[in-house]
Amino acid sequence: MLTLKKLVLLLLIGVVSLTSVFGATLTVGAKNFTEQYVLGNLASLLLEENGFQIVERFGLSSLVARQALLTGQIDLYADYTGTAWVTYLDQEELIADPDELLQKVRELDAENEIVWLDRINANNTYALAIRREDHEKYGFENLSDLVAYWNEHPKEFVVGVGYEFYERPDGFFAFAEHYGLNIPNSQVSTMDDGLTYEALANKKIDIAMVFATDPKILRYNLYVLEDDLNFWPYYHISYAVREDVLNKYPEIEEILRPLTLYLNQDVLIRLNYRVDIEGLEPKIVARDYLEGLGLID
Structure with missing residues (x-):
């Protein structure tokens, strides 16, 4: 939980605002497979730790999650740059650099008032x-x-x-x-x-x-089998956030930044393993990971 001492510190350094601390509600989405439940819980727990009230809408298909983001039924969720490029934005150009792909997704999706945060170094192609x-x-x-x-x-x-x-x-x-x-x-x-x-x-x-x-x-x-003709684009993970929500609560980006810094392909496989193979609930796996990093109490 967010202690008074930690709250004062976060307010002083600008990571959270008074608005977010006192009752602001965010709806976090997730798609309908293990990795998405883990990513959804990671975001929910971090945001909750930093003062937000969280509503979770998990278990959505890609297109339902995307439509929910566009229409304001959810405020943010983790998605994949390749999915956005091909499926949402209807692009056919093959882009071999993951950072260039993210930038182009950002540019095109800005027209839809969607902001893509920095990518996580995991390619779930x-x-x-x-x-x-x-x-x-x-x-x-x-x-x-x-x-x-x-x-x-x-x-x-x-x-x-x-x-x-x-x-x-x-x-x-x-x-x-x-x-x-x-x-x-x-x-x-x-x-x-x-x-x-x-x-x-x-x-x-x-x-x-x-x-x-x-x-x-x-x-x-x-x-x-190696995709030697490079059919599938990169599917790097990034949290997609509604622009109006991020403008109102810019601290969201800093709150979620540790996931960009600490998550990678190997870590994500291990987290998924704990759910799929060891049988733990995604929220428990997410909580253990964040507590281990000292990001939540």
């Missing part, structure tokens, strides 16, 4: 994975290797993908077109995102859509 035993059997190192074989044996493999990945413009069929993959729809199985790992490990499918920061890759000993 999409990827395709196979069982390590199949990597050794077929010798696939990258997606081009897989596609070359797959086109010659179109019914040999079944791929499992999440529902959103099946439909989104940077999803499976856009990947297939980019790589020149021709397979029947009957070889594509849709399921909840988290189930693709188990389905692959249990040999119900042969190829799985995965996320690069998901600890189940380690748990199930999967092999992630």
